[in-house]
Amino acid sequence: MELLTPLFDQLNDMLVGFIKLLPMLAIALVIIMITWGVSKVVRLVLNKTLTRTHMRPSLKNLFLTLARIGIWTFGTLIALTIIIPSLTPAKMLAALGLGSIAIGFAFQDIFENFLAGVMIMLRKPMRIGDYIECEDVEGKIEQINIRDSFVRQPNGVLILVPNSKLFKNEVFVLTDQEERRFEIVCGVSYDTDLAVAKPIIQKAVENCDLVMKNKGIDVFAREFNSSSVDFTVRWWTKSKPRDFHESRDQVVMAIKAALDKAGIEIPFPYRTLTFKEDLNINSRAQDDEKDTKSEKKAA
DSSP: OTTTHHHHHHHHHHHHHHHHHHHHHHHHHHHHHHHHHHHHHHHHHHHHHHHHTTOOHHHHHHHHHHHHHHHHHHHHHHHHHHHOTTOOHHHHHHHHHHHHHHHHHHTHHHHHHHHHHHHHHHHOOOOTTOEEEETTEEEEEEEEOSSEEEEEOTTSOEEEEEHHHHHHSOOEETTSSSEEEEEEEEEEOTTSOHHHHHHHHHHHHHTOTTSOGGGOOEEEEEEEOSSSEEEEEEEEEESSHHHHHHHHHHHHHHHHHHHHHTTOOOOOOOOOOOOSSOOOHHHHHHHHHHHHHHHHHHO
């Protein structure tokens, strides 16, 4: 029993210390509950205020998240100070300064994506619902979060793209404007009168329903190709990919029908074969005939 006496004394001291600490723990718990309530109220009030400003949802979520993090950080520090009186604000800052170095190296990618997400939301380069292209990523933005963004591909696959990739690389926002200009190349044969073909193509494109007539339609002679003279045909339509495919379908079909009706050929590639020596087709046929007769006599 004498050997266990120091152990019992130590346990007794720990129990007495815990009992003395209970009021501090209760106060810290109250502080945490108050922090939770303040966070809820601030989030509710801030959400209503930002909604009235018609702010983008992604940017509104950023402010709500930063407000919640700030309130919880402040409340947690107060609770820790109550539980551990020797933990002064100066010591906390020193501990955070030393720990931030290790945390920074350990979570470098997370912090990079976080800062990239903040910059994306503040710069307003793209909005939820925009169709973008970034390296091998193509699709519609469904959500912009602090760390990553959700991009829905045309085939329905959802991609979670790190914000750092969207921030550091070129991003083509295809639906930044409601209207975009598209173009195709149309070729006619070399014996075609270009002055006649050009207005026919122009009129065909103007008759398409999905083409915006007020934005102008361009038909330019482009180049002398291997088997055709090419025109560049440009028109404006809605910027969504589906709109482009539908308008291009109309334009191609209208041009083909108009050129066929006018008797203008849309040529396919021709190939001219050149031989080093002249081919005497008649002598070759005579040799084949002689060989056939010889075979019959031998039979």
